[in-house]
Each structure stands twice: as structure tokens, then as C-alpha cells.
Amino acid sequence: MSSPGSSGVGVVVPIDDITDAFTTRLVAHGDDRGTFVETYRKEWFSELPEMLQTNRSDKKAGAVVGLHYHLKQSDYWYVISGTARVVLYDLRIGSPSQGHGWTRDISGKDHTGVYVPPGIGHGFSALTDVTLLYQVDAYYDPDDELGISWNDPEIAIDWGVEVPVVSQRDLLCPKLSDLAKSALPVY
Numbered sequence: 001m002s003s004p005g006s007s008g009v010g011v012v013v014p015i016d017d018i019t020d021a022f023t024t025r026l027v028a029h030g031d032d033r034g035t036f037v038e039t040y041r042k043e044w045f046s047e048l049p050e051m052l053q054t055n056r057s058d059k060k061a062g063a064v065v066g067l068h069y070h071l072k073q074s075d076y077w078y079v080i081s082g083t084a085r086v087v088l089y090d091l092r093i094g095s096p097s098q099g100h101g102w103t104r105d106i107s108g109k110d111h112t113g114v115y116v117p118p119g120i121g122h123g124f125s126a127l128t129d130v131t132l133l134y135q136v137d138a139y140y141d142p143d144d145e146l147g148i149s150w151n152d153p154e155i156a157i158d159w160g161v162e163v164p165v166v167s168q169r170d171l172l173c174p175k176l177s178d179l180a181k182s183a184l185p186v187y
Contacts, residue, residue: 066087079107
């Protein structure tokens with residue numbers, strides 16, 4: 001990965017617990033008018049596929065999204081406003097970090113991006129009303145929209161919300177132990 005620290009816009013930082021996942025610590029520039037932040041630069045991830053699409057997700061406090069994963073697609077997330085608890089879990093068979101999880105509360109004031117490679121379970125909970133902007137390196141493919149149960153006891157995620165609001169799709173996701181090994185990503 002390219003480290004953009006010398007350009008004054010941020011630094012790419014590997015996530016120690018999840019192989020091939022990164023955060024970006026971004027630099028906010030501000031004055032009396034407000035704030036400016038460069039949230040993403042291709043050069044930061046120059047060895048990786050180019051992001052092709054940007055999406056926006058607005059969720060009310062208490063919403064839980066995930067735990068999703070893709071076999072082909074990468075995501076890059078940035079919280080615009082509010083606070084989200086971001087969760088990653090390495091599902092990749094043979095990965096040095098297989099079975100490891102990572103959780104961080106990220107707010108719109110933190111100016112932190114999160115790069116999620118294929119094969120990593122990912123999700124977030126809205127600790128407040130939250131707006132999350134995310135980019136993907138592949139167009140929507142229903143065959144690459146996979147998931148693990150948001151409340152799988154084997155993974156034991158603390159979503160940080162007392163009464164989670166979960167989509168019908170996420171309620172139907174299987175537990176990790178119920179998936180055939182052939183359904184899991186390989187490192």
C-alpha cells in the first residue's frame with residue numbers, strides 16, 4: 001500500500017488483527033467556514049482493484065447491518081455523520097488472521113476510512129443515527145452477497161445496541177458452523 005502521509009491528506013494503517021484490511025487516518029483541514037477532508041485516493045491502494053461505485057447508507061440508531069461478506073468485492077467505508085460500530089471478522093480459510101475479529105467505534109468526527117478486502121465479514125451498528133459512505137470495486141452481483149448470522153455465538157459480536165433493528169435478509173443468514181466449508185472464502 002502507498003502511504004499518503006507525505007501528501008498531508010492521511011495515512012494508511014494496516015489492521016493488525018485482520019490480514020489485508022486497513023484503516024486510513026485522514027487529515028481534516030478547517031477554518032471558520034467548516035472542514036475539508038479527502039476521504040479516498042486511488043494511490044493509497046494502488047495495488048488493489050479500482051473502486052467503481054459509491055453508495056450511501058443512512059441508518060437510525062439501533063440498526064445492525066451484517067455480517068456480510070463477498071468472495072470478489074472489496075469495500076471502502078467512511079462515516080459521514082453519527083457514530084457506527086464497525087465490525088470485521090476474517091472468514092478466509094488459510095488466512096493468517098482466520099477467525100480473528102476487529103471492532104472499532106468510528107464517528108463522523110474521527111475522519112477514519114476502513115478498507116475491507118474480499119472474504120472478510122463486515123458490518124456495522126448505528127450507535128446514533130449514522131450516515132456511511134462506501135465504495136466498492138465491483139458492481140452489484142446478487143451471487144456475491146453473502147452473510148453470516150449477525151448474532152452468531154461463535155463470533156460473539158458486541159454490537160453496542162440494546163434493541164437491535166435487523167433486516168429480514170440479515171435475520172435469515174446462517175451461523176458460521178452451518179455453512180459448508182466450500183461456501184467460505186479461501187485466502
